[in-house]
Structure formats: structure tokens, C-alpha cells
Amino acid sequence: MSRRIGFFLSAWACGLMAAIDADALTFDRNVPKETQEQLTSDLASLEGIYGATASALHTTVFGEVDGSVYSNWFRSRVLRVGYDSSSVGGAVAYVSPFSDPSRIVLTANYTRFSHPQIARLMIIFHEARHTERQNSYWPHSRCPRLFVDEAGREIKSIWTGLPLAGESACDSQIGGAYASTVIMLGNISLYCETCTEKVRADAELYARDQLKRVINREAAKQIKEDLHVAL
Amino acid sequence: MLRSRATLLFAVILLAGVIVAFWRTRAPLESSEREVSGKSVARGTSSPVVREKVERGAEDPVLLNRLSEEDARKLALLDEVLASKNDNDPRLDRELRGLSDSLKEKLREKYYDLAPEDRAGRGLIIFLLGRELKTEEDVAFLSEVVQEERCLSLDDCTQAPQAGAIDEHAASAGSVTLVYPQLVAIRSFEKALGNPALRSTVRAALEDAERYGPEEVARAAREAIARAEKNGVF
Numbered sequence: 001m002s003r004r005i006g007f008f009l010s011a012w013a014c015g016l017m018a019a020i021d022a023d024a025l026t027f028d029r030n031v032p033k034e035t036q037e038q039l040t041s042d043l044a045s046l047e048g049i050y051g052a053t054a055s056a057l058h059t060t061v062f063g064e065v066d067g068s069v070y071s072n073w074f075r076s077r078v079l080r081v082g083y084d085s086s087s088v089g090g091a092v093a094y095v096s097p098f099s100d101p102s103r104i105v106l107t108a109n110y111t112r113f114s115h116p117q118i119a120r121l122m123i124i125f126h127e128a129r130h131t132e133r134q135n136s137y138w139p140h141s142r143c144p145r146l147f148v149d150e151a152g153r154e155i156k157s158i159w160t161g162l163p164l165a166g167e168s169a170c171d172s173q174i175g176g177a178y179a180s181t182v183i184m185l186g187n188i189s190l191y192c193e194t195c196t197e198k199v200r201a202d203a204e205l206y207a208r209d210q211l212k213r214v215i216n217r218e219a220a221k222q223i224k225e226d227l228h229v230a231l
Numbered sequence: 232m233l234r235s236r237a238t239l240l241f242a243v244i245l246l247a248g249v250i251v252a253f254w255r256t257r258a259p260l261e262s263s264e265r266e267v268s269g270k271s272v273a274r275g276t277s278s279p280v281v282r283e284k285v286e287r288g289a290e291d292p293v294l295l296n297r298l299s300e301e302d303a304r305k306l307a308l309l310d311e312v313l314a315s316k317n318d319n320d321p322r323l324d325r326e327l328r329g330l331s332d333s334l335k336e337k338l339r340e341k342y343y344d345l346a347p348e349d350r351a352g353r354g355l356i357i358f359l360l361g362r363e364l365k366t367e368e369d370v371a372f373l374s375e376v377v378q379e380e381r382c383l384s385l386d387d388c389t390q391a392p393q394a395g396a397i398d399e400h401a402a403s404a405g406s407v408t409l410v411y412p413q414l415v416a417i418r419s420f421e422k423a424l425g426n427p428a429l430r431s432t433v434r435a436a437l438e439d440a441e442r443y444g445p446e447e448v449a450r451a452a453r454e455a456i457a458r459a460e461k462n463g464v465f
Binding site: 048140198201 | 315316320321349350351354358362386392400406407418450
């Protein structure tokens with residue numbers, strides 16, 4: 001009798017596992033195994049994150065500092081993963097909001113470029129923000145004609161040395177893709193209790209850089225206050 | 232007949248003994264040859280700190296790359312983390328601390344063994360070395376890294392991308408990654424300012440970074456100095 005119960009319990013567990021797996025990301029056929037494994041591994045690493053505290057803005061955008069919360073947030077927006085073998089332009093990932101908003105496309109650079117793990121996660125969460133139809137996909141703003149840092153120096157592209165002024169690579173909304181990843185990374189840096197020292201340090205490093213893309217002074221000020229001017 | 236068989240058997244055993252003895256004396260010789268060839272890689276680097284160490288290495292047992300079992304285990308663990316690209320591996324904090332001088336030396340060599348385009352790998356090594364800054368030599372190596380020529384592209388550090396080839400929105404993370412090891416070093420310096428014994432050396436290294444480092448790195452150094460001044464560290 002107990003054997004039968006054990007058998008049914010096992011069958012039920014297998015069914016449950018299959019159901020959970022059904023929630024897993026769907027990869028297009030052309031996504032290389034290496035890319036699939038890297039994304040899966042990055043998301044699995046993220047799921048280990050936990051912090052007892054979260055800032056107010058983080059609670060609004062994501063919820064708690066918790067791996068399962070991040071995972072649900074991402075998977076509720078991104079249902080499919082595509083692949084673009086092109087590596088032109090330095091892009092690592094992108095979303096085509098008007099044609100297929102729930103599909104994130106990873107490029108060959110996702111595995112080819114040597115970004116630290118938190119940077120890869122930052123990129124895919126940035127792109128996931130662009131899937132939100134109800135928020136008009138959080139469009140970016142053009143960086144201002146006079147785009148300077150706090151010391152009054154012109155902010156330039158490190159790639160080309162040319163000014164970033166006029167590029168569509170800034171945010172003026174506090175919930176925008178750059179701004180929201182600053183909030184996410186800032187919270188990981190401040191509050192993650194299960195992260196390694198390196199992940200927290202990297203989160204601070206990339207958040208500090210991305211904050212420069214938030215050009216609305218009021219929005220930037222709110223983020224800094226929310227993160228206790230940690231950046 | 233019997234005696235000749237016994238003689239033959241004795242000869243075979245003797246020959247086998249000689250072969251084993253020869254093999255045992257040869258094995259360490261081969262491994263030391265490997266060490267030497269390993270060093271020739273380091274000699275080819277542009278690092279004065281590593282090069283000087285390698286040149287002195289013949290006399291210094293610490294620098295002969297004779298890693299203890301513990302160090303070898305840590306090095307293998309680092310290789311594992313580098314391969315997995317998992318920066319949230321808890322062993323980074325639990326086990327890759329308390330680096331010995333020999334292991335630090337090995338990591339400096341390893342930094343130059345990695346391709347310049349391996350920004351994350353090089354950055355991880357700088358992170359490990361940078362959180363254990365104890366001596367002027369430790370600071371000197373990071374200072375050397377900070378003043379490296381800027382990596383121009385994640386594809387090929389020596390080739391700048393063509394004008395207009397970069398999508399500034401899509402490649403925004405790359406602007407940090409290009410100078411990632413340097414920024415990690417600057418952060419390590421900033422933390423080390425809290426150590427009174429190293430403060431003046433580290434401050435000088437930050438000032439050098441501001442003066443001689445690539446623009447993005449110079450800015451990070453300037454910001455680190457400003458924060459330290461604001462917090463009354465100096």
C-alpha cells in the first residue's frame with residue numbers, strides 16, 4: 001500500500017516539475033546552446049539573491065529584494081528568447097516592442113563579450129522593461145545637447161570619444177529602463193545579504209554609471225535619495 | 232637452465248627499477264621546465280612589477296611558483312569560477328581570501344595570461360588582489376593596471392570601432408566593461424584609504440590614475456578622491 005502511495009507521490013512530483021518547467025523561458029530554435037546555458041545560469045544565480053530590506057522605489061518597481069521576485073518579474077514580461085547572430089553595434093540584447101514585445105533577442109555578444117555577470121543581468125532587465133506595452137515600452141529620451149556630469153565636464157562615449165549629446169540613450173522618467181536598473185542594482189548593492197562582495201561591488205559600479213543616463217534632475221535626485229546617496 | 236632463467240628475471244627487475252628511478256628523477260625536472268616556460272609568458276608582458284619578480288625569481292623560493300597545496304587549490308577554484316562566469320559563487324568570499332604572497336604573484340601573472348578582451352576575468356583577479364592590499368608592492372601592481380592603455384573595443388582591445396558602428400543605447404554597459412579592471416582597482420584604492428598604513432601610497436596612486444589613466448578611469452579616480460575628502464579621510 002505504502003509503495004503505491006509512494007508511486008503516486010512520485011508521479012505527482014514529476015507532473016509538478018513538468019508544470020514548473022512549462023513556465024521556463026522558451027528559446028527559439030536558433031538560439032545556440034551556449035547562449036541558452038549562459039542565460040539560464042545567470043537567471044539561476046539571480047534567484048539566490050535575498051535582502052531583508054528594499055528601498056521605496058524598488059518596492060514600487062520590483063517588490064522585495066528577492067531572487068524569486070526578480071525571476072517572476074522577468075518571466076512575466078519575457079516569454080520568448082530569440083537570437084541574432086549579428087554582433088554589430090555592440091548590442092548584447094534588444095527588444096522589438098512594436099512587433100514582438102514579449103520576446104527578448106540576445107545577440108552573439110551575450111556570450112562573446114566578457115561582461116561581468118551583473119552587467120549581463122542589468123542588460124536583460126533593461127530590455128525587459130521595454131516590453132511593457134501599458135507604459136508605452138518606456139521610450140528613451142535624447143541626451144541633452146549640453147550633456148555634462150556633476151563637475152560640468154561633457155559626457156562622451158567611451159567607444160567613440162564623441163559626445164553622447166543628442167543620442168537616444170537617456171531616461172527622463174523615474175521608471176525608465178536605465179532608471180529602473182539603477183534602482184535594482186542599487187538595492188542589490190545596498191541590501192543583498194546572499195550576494196558575494198563582488199556582485200555587490202559590481203552592482204554599485206554599473207548603477208553609478210547608468211545613473212548618469214537619467215537626465216531629469218528631479219528623477220535622479222529621487223533615486224539618489226531612495227538609495228541614500230549610495231551612488 | 233633454471234639459473235639462466237633466474238638471471239634473466241633478475242635482469243628484467245633491475246632494468247625496471249632503473250627505468251622507474253630515471254622516471255622519478257625526470258618528472259620534477261619536466262615540471263620545473265614547465266614552470267620556466269610559464270614564466271617566459273610573464274616575461275613577455277608589459278608589467279614591470281611582474282617582470283622584475285620573474286627576473287629575481289631564480290633566487291627567491293616564493294617566486295618559483297612553488298604553490299602550497301592550499302594555494303594550488305585556491306588557484307583551481309579561481310579557474311572554476313572564471314569558467315563558470317558565476318560571480319555570485321559564495322566560495323569567492325568563503326575560500327578566496329587570505330591570499331599568500333606566492334598566490335598573489337601567481338595571480339599577477341595570470342592577469343597578463345588572460346586576453347586583454349577578457350575584461351570580466353581580468354576584473355575578477357583585480358578584485359581578489361584589490362581587497363587584500365597590504366603592501367606597497369600590492370598597490371604598485373594595481374597602479375600599473377590603472378594606467379594601462381584603454382581597451383578600445385570588447386572585440387579587440389587594439390582596434391577602435393568604426394565611427395557610427397556603435398549603438399549607444401544598446402552598448403551602454405560596454406562603456407564600463409571596457410575599463411572594468413581599472414574601475415575595480417580604483418574602488419579597491421578607495422577602500423584602502425581606510426588603512427592608515429597605506430593611505431598616502433594609495434592616495435598617490437589615485438592621483439597618478441587621475442593624471443595618467445584613461446579618461447573614464449581618471450574621472451573615477453577624481454570622484455574617489457572627492458568622496459574621501461568629503462568624508463574627511465584626508
